[in-house]
Amino acid sequence: MSTVPQSAVHSAQRIVIKVGSSLVTNNGKGLDNTAIRQWAAQIAALRKQNKQVVLVSSGSVAEGMARLNWHTRPKAMNELQAAAAIGQMGLIQAYETAFHEHNICAAQILLTHEDLADRERYLNARSTLFTLLDLGVIPIVNENDTVVTDEIRLGDNDTLGALVTNLIEADVLIILTDQSGLYDSDPRKNPQAKLISVATAGDPALEEMAGGAGSNIGTGGMATKVLAAKRAANSGAHTVIASGREINVLERLSQGESIGSELRASVAVRSARKQWLADHLRLRGQITLDEGALKALTLQGKSLLPVGVIHVNGEFERGDVVACLDENNVEYARGLINYSSSDTRRIMRQPTHKIETILGSMTASELMHRNNMVVLRKFAKA
Ligand SMILES: Nc1ncnc2c1ncn2[C@@H]1O[C@H](COP(=O)(O)OP(=O)(O)O)[C@@H](O)[C@H]1O
Numbered sequence: 204m205s206t207v208p209q210s211a212v213h214s215a216q217r218i219v220i221k222v223g224s225s226l227v228t229n230n231g232k233g234l235d236n237t238a239i240r241q242w243a244a245q246i247a248a249l250r251k252q253n254k255q256v257v258l259v260s261s262g263s264v265a266e267g268m269a270r271l272n273w274h275t276r277p278k279a280m281n282e283l284q285a286a287a288a289i290g291q292m293g294l295i296q297a298y299e300t301a302f303h304e305h306n307i308c309a310a311q312i313l314l315t316h317e318d319l320a321d322r323e324r325y326l327n328a329r330s331t332l333f334t335l336l337d338l339g340v341i342p343i344v345n346e347n348d349t350v351v352t353d354e355i356r357l358g359d360n361d362t363l364g365a366l367v368t369n370l371i372e373a374d375v376l377i378i379l380t381d382q383s384g385l386y387d388s389d390p391r392k393n394p395q396a397k398l399i400s401v402a403t404a405g406d407p408a409l410e411e412m413a414g415g416a417g418s419n420i421g422t423g424g425m426a427t428k429v430l431a432a433k434r435a436a437n438s439g440a441h442t443v444i445a446s447g448r449e450i451n452v453l454e455r456l457s458q459g460e461s462i463g464s465e466l467r468a469s470v471a472v473r474s475a476r477k478q479w480l481a482d483h484l485r486l487r488g489q490i491t492l493d494e495g496a497l498k499a500l501t502l503q504g505k506s507l508l509p510v511g512v513i514h515v516n517g518e519f520e521r522g523d524v525v526a527c528l529d530e531n532n533v534e535y536a537r538g539l540i541n542y543s544s545s546d547t548r549r550i551m552r553q554p555t556h557k558i559e560t561i562l563g564s565m566t567a568s569e570l571m572h573r574n575n576m577v578v579l580r581k582f583a584k585a
Pocket residue numbers: 222223224225226261379380381382384385386387388389390391412413414415416417418419420421422423424425426
């Protein structure tokens with residue numbers, strides 16, 4: 204009897220789904236509208252179960268090539284970028300139409316490596332994605348191929364899928380591809396290859412199994428998927444690699460069925476976020492909060508508003524990590540701040556509706572959003 208556990212997708216609330224080029228474009232023959240409509244229908248079903256979904260879709264270059272009647276993938280960057288610009292139009296149009304059938308709004312997000320490396324842009328991308336998810340919209344992400352240069356290109360969307368998983372702290376990354384999952388060797392070359400049902404993300408043995416290159420249409424092969432699982436595990440997310448051609452794959456995974464390969468993270472999402480905020484980003488300043496704000500943050504799970512700040516210490520920029528202290532300099536929380544130190548000094552003690560009049564514009568109504576904050580201790584009156 205097999206003892207394969209229930210799929211992690213079953214209990215996941217926030218999911219990133221990545222679909223590869225060969226799947227989306229029917230092995231490079233042109234957009235597979237039937238498959239796209241089936242995924243949209245399944246994602247609509249996940250949404251009804253209150254799961255939030257971000258879709259990372261490849262296929263712009265492959266679809267651009269199909270539209271240009273190019274049969275071999277160009278090597279020159281400018282040609283790849285031109286193909287991507289053409290193909291992305293069709294890709295988004297296909298998703299837009301497919302989601303429309305379920306009365307779901309879709310949104311296009313094109314990201315580059317720099318967007319995720321720069322603190323402020325990272326924060327912007329993150330808050331846009333959270334806003335879209337709160338609005339019930341399905342964000343469709345791809346790399347902004349037309350502007351990236353060779354050196355900074357992510358290149359494969361497995362890596363992008365993992366970075367988006369980290370960015371929004373998703374519980375699970377599902378990578379849909381043209382194989383049933385990760386095998387112990389490339390099934391195209393070895394018909395005896397065995398499917399790996401469950402493994403630990405980051406296990407070096409997996410990298411060896413996935414050594415081979417990808418299909419002619421896709422870029423990364425299994426190697427980038429295994430590395431993506433390792434990266435997703437950094438923020439506590441599990442990864443499922445499965446065939447996008449499997450009937451109702453997303454809904455069945457959501458029902459707990461074990462399909463494909465599940466590469467499990469060994470740390471929990473919450474502690475991974477804490478770790479990231481607490482250790483990886485340098486503290487740039489401190490703000491002192493009044494009692495009401497300390498209670499709201501640490502006891503009621505609320506965001507920090509400027510009205511609760513009574514003192515600002517240090518110089519920092521929007522997106523920096525700042526500590527929240529009481530009047531005795533005891534730290535209660537830390538997180539990514541939405542305003543620079545000079546702007547924070549101007550809006551502290553003020554009600555939110557005055558931010559725009561004081562600063563001339565309002566980037567965010569909260570000074571620090573609860574999603575971007577880690578509470579370190581609870582407020583208790585001495
Ligand atoms: N150990 C392995 N298990 C499964 N597939 C493998 C393995 N090693 C290499 N591959 C190859 O990886 C391919 C999938 O990668 P790729 O073509 O980049 O797909 P996608 O476009 O979905 O990202 C498979 O078709 C397969 O030939």
